[in-house]
Amino acid sequence: MRQKVDRVWRNARIASLRGDGYGVVDKAALATTDGKISWLGPQAEMPDFDLSETIDLDGRWITPGLIDCHTHLVYAGNRAQEFEQRLGGATYEEISKAGGGIVSTVRATRAASKDELIRQSLPRLDHILADGVTTIEIKSGYGLDTETECRMLEAARALGQQRRVRVRTSFLGAHALPIEAGGDKDAYIEMVCTEQLPAAARAGLVDAVDVFCEGIGFSNGQTRRVFEAAKALGLPVKLHAEQLSNLNGAALVAEYGGLSADHLEFVDEAGIRAMAAAGTVAVLLPGAFYFLCDTHVPPLDLMRKHGLAMAVATDCNPGSSPLTSILLAMNMACTLFQMTPVEALAGVTRHAAKALGMTAEIGTLEAGKACDLAIWDIEHPAELSYAIGFNPLYQRIVGGQNA
Numbered sequence: 001m002r003q004k005v006d007r008v009w010r011n012a013r014i015a016s017l018r019g020d021g022y023g024v025v026d027k028a029a030l031a032t033t034d035g036k037i038s039w040l041g042p043q044a045e046m047p048d049f050d051l052s053e054t055i056d057l058d059g060r061w062i063t064p065g066l067i068d069c070h071t072h073l074v075y076a077g078n079r080a081q082e083f084e085q086r087l088g089g090a091t092y093e094e095i096s097k098a099g100g101g102i103v104s105t106v107r108a109t110r111a112a113s114k115d116e117l118i119r120q121s122l123p124r125l126d127h128i129l130a131d132g133v134t135t136i137e138i139k140s141g142y143g144l145d146t147e148t149e150c151r152m153l154e155a156a157r158a159l160g161q162q163r164r165v166r167v168r169t170s171f172l173g174a175h176a177l178p179i180e181a182g183g184d185k186d187a188y189i190e191m192v193c194t195e196q197l198p199a200a201a202r203a204g205l206v207d208a209v210d211v212f213c214e215g216i217g218f219s220n221g222q223t224r225r226v227f228e229a230a231k232a233l234g235l236p237v238k239l240h241a242e243q244l245s246n247l248n249g250a251a252l253v254a255e256y257g258g259l260s261a262d263h264l265e266f267v268d269e270a271g272i273r274a275m276a277a278a279g280t281v282a283v284l285l286p287g288a289f290y291f292l293c294d295t296h297v298p299p300l301d302l303m304r305k306h307g308l309a310m311a312v313a314t315d316c317n318p319g320s321s322p323l324t325s326i327l328l329a330m331n332m333a334c335t336l337f338q339m340t341p342v343e344a345l346a347g348v349t350r351h352a353a354k355a356l357g358m359t360a361e362i363g364t365l366e367a368g369k370a371c372d373l374a375i376w377d378i379e380h381p382a383e384l385s386y387a388i389g390f391n392p393l394y395q396r397i398v399g400g401q402n403a
């Protein structure tokens with residue numbers, strides 16, 4: 001009896017991202033059954049399937065659906081006026097005193113209902129998805145109280161119901177210190193660990209726990225306190241680490257077997273070695289580097305030397321990276337960090353899946369994984385990193401269905 005499949009895309013070129021390179025299969029076909037990839041390979045070797053639908057791709061390329069593994073997509077308001085003030089010469093202190101900075105985003109987000117958060121975040125999501133993204137991670141962190149942190153995560157999950165996209169949510173209560181904490185970071189962290197995080201976890205809203213470990217965020221010791229609370233709840237951890245200084249956050253998140261350490265401009269070799277031993281992914285965020293006019297490039301040669309998996313993400317957020325294009329993030333990773341185009345593509349597919357703990361389901365094209373695809377009008381996959389502000393997406397597929 002012939003094997004039944006739902007759909008076959010034929011006359012395609014495939015970059016499966018299996019192995020170290022693009023994983024190219026020429027003159028290829030790919031079959032899907034029940035939302036998963038059931039077969040892929042050279043078309044000439046395709047079994048005689050019992051087919052419902054065949055789609056001729058006329059030589060177009062298929063890659064895994066792209067994955068944006070680090071975003072702060074859900075928030076209210078924006079900081080465009082602050083941007084304007086800063087370019088007009090206002091100092092950070094002046095902007096802060098005038099009620100600007102992260103405090104203004106927290107104020108606007110606390111004041112917004114769940115529906116309002118969804119309404120304001122949806123256009124950003126749509127823009128990101130238009131680049132062929134099929135999975136996105138969204139963090140909390142602009143509530144800084146139990147109720148608003150949970151509302152942000154609920155809004156993030158609801159966005160995944162409104163569009164065909166997989167959403168992973170990270171709890172980031174330890175993002176900044178709210179004004180009402182009166183400067184007491186330890187007391188606030190205690191509240192994050194004993195109230196905010198347990199409440200969000202109980203509600204089933206937390207896929208991973210994140211912290212902003214930085215001089216202007218939280219210390220290495222305070223981060224450890226949050227990681228202990230996550231561990232007690234059986235939740236994986238990730239970390240904003242070594243963006244503006246080295247607080248040995250990379251080694252700390254590796255010690256907890258963390259999914260990823262993100263930013264890493266100032267990471268040292270000891271931190272990279274610890275990450276390599278733990279299998280912790282380096283998530284590079286060139287949008288923030290660009291927007292903050294940073295000059296301290298993360299040490300990619302050291303990461304390569306130790307065989308770190310390197311992911312790339314937008315870091316979409318209102319303060320330091322108002323970026324809603326993963327393709328532009330890939331281009332910036334190449335131009336600003338000297339990533340190669342194949343590394344950039346692996347960074348938004350195979351390695352981004354690992355940064356979310358989703359390697360078994362997504363990130364490469366192989367039989368048994370979810371049929372999440374991006375189909376492109378290109379002649380070579382390097383075009384995805386090469387173009388600036390050009391989008392060659394032909395079709396986005398999530399779970400075998402047009403999205």
Ligand SMILES: [Zn+2]
Pocket residue numbers: 070071072240315317
């Ligand atoms: Zn971030």
